[in-house]
Amino acid sequence: MKAIFMLVTFFLMNVYAPEKPVTTVSTVIPICHTPLGSNDMAFLAADPSFQMLHELPAPFHYQGAGEMVSFPTPDGTTASGFLLKSAKKSKKWLLVYQEWWGLNDNIKQESAKLYRDLGDVNVIALDMYDGKVGETREEAGKLMQSASKERLAAITRGAISFVGKDAKIASIGWCFGGMLSLQSAILEQKQMVGCVMYYGTPEKDVEKLKTLNTDVLGIFGSQDQGISPAVVAQFKKDMKTAGKQVTIKMYDAVHGFANPSNPKHDPAATADAYKLSLNYLKKKFS
Template sequence: MPNVARRQVLTSLAGIPLATILANPQLARAAAAGLEEVSITTEGGRKVTAALAVPEKTPAGTIVVIHEWWGLNDQIKTVAAEYAKEGFVALAVDLYGGKVADQPDGARALMQATDSDEATDSLKSWIAWLKKHPSSTGKVGTVGFCFGGGWSLNASIAAPVDATVVYYGRVNRPAADLKNLAGPVLGHFGTEDGFIDEAMVGGFEAEMAKAGKPFENHWYVANHAFANPSSARYDEEDAALAWSRTLAFFKKNLG
């Protein structure tokens, strides 16, 4: 699909709320179709692909969007499209090599099969690519959900960026690692989450303080995956609040 046609797709969905698009598979598929598939060879010599959404006005700040344990599906591509509608260049990366799951067992298998070194190689290479992209101002942020939330933090440690957002992802990293962060971190966590819990997040907050790094943390009376409209644990009000806070955070730090 030519770039003009892609932008027309994004424009046609501009007046529809993100939650409405995400909750409707046909609308999400249409939004995903507006992204361009791009590929690079990583620093480690591997070919990887991603989906790119470019706003009408460039150059712009750029955002790496990292998928949940399901893989790079239409939902995550739609989130990237929404960031483009908000004026950012957004790149939805694929850490599963094109594989996507629609059942928990399949998602768990894909997540557990992920090679940490390869994922780091992919994310570092994409960040470097975005910094030099002609539509980019050179400023980069990362955002991820669940599995991708943890990798949003990991990526920012491996390849320092201007802003990091974590939606209910693993944040059990020590201060020695966190000292590599170049920008602030924003976290969204649910009080009913039985895994990414207050003990883990509290420990992260303490380690961030030891590292002398800024951390803006928000708790929601919600469960894991509360920002995913396709999840039974979706919380519309909290998802909207987290989204508005994320946009404000990126606009402040990426321009």
């Protein structure tokens, strides 16, 4: 009987014992810090004030030349891009990097325009979100936050292999793509001949900037509250410390001013910046 009593007592103590508190881990990305593995603009993407700098793009559907292609990436998967192949066989390649919205029809149109104006240059706009496109600020912000440095680098490395070891490569990008254009130049090293970055976060590691094999054309807006003039000034200083040349063109315009689908699009600044970029790229490919 004593054994039965002890067994019943033990059972009741376990059934009615208070539960231990459950510790939960917050999944909120802190705005002031870049999460481990995230890209250098993830902290901006999480900031509502930065999201509001991007006006919702006007509806647009691209109809023209070009095709989607896929290629393997060093992380064991595949990536894709919008390709405009030169009619004349060419080892010249321009890698185009999307805005934070993704590889949408506006980027395809910009790629086609560059393709026509550059001549015998192959142009490929890389899909850095693996098929996803943001339709709202919130969607674009989440996509940019979730794009890891490792995956972004794998897509770029895959593209470099796709164009070939003998290719002469230049890059151009806007916003998120501006940052990626500079990172692409760092990864391409000896194959890189030119880099254009529109209002993207600059690389802050001077040692990485020292590995650049090209100068950089940086295009920014003085009214940009995300990539501010102070950030641009520091980038210019860091490039000088790295012993590299950078040409900075600052327009009296807002973030994203060069996007034709942006309601705050600045046509005059866009036209001038495009002319500057085109002349720069033509010289690099000559």
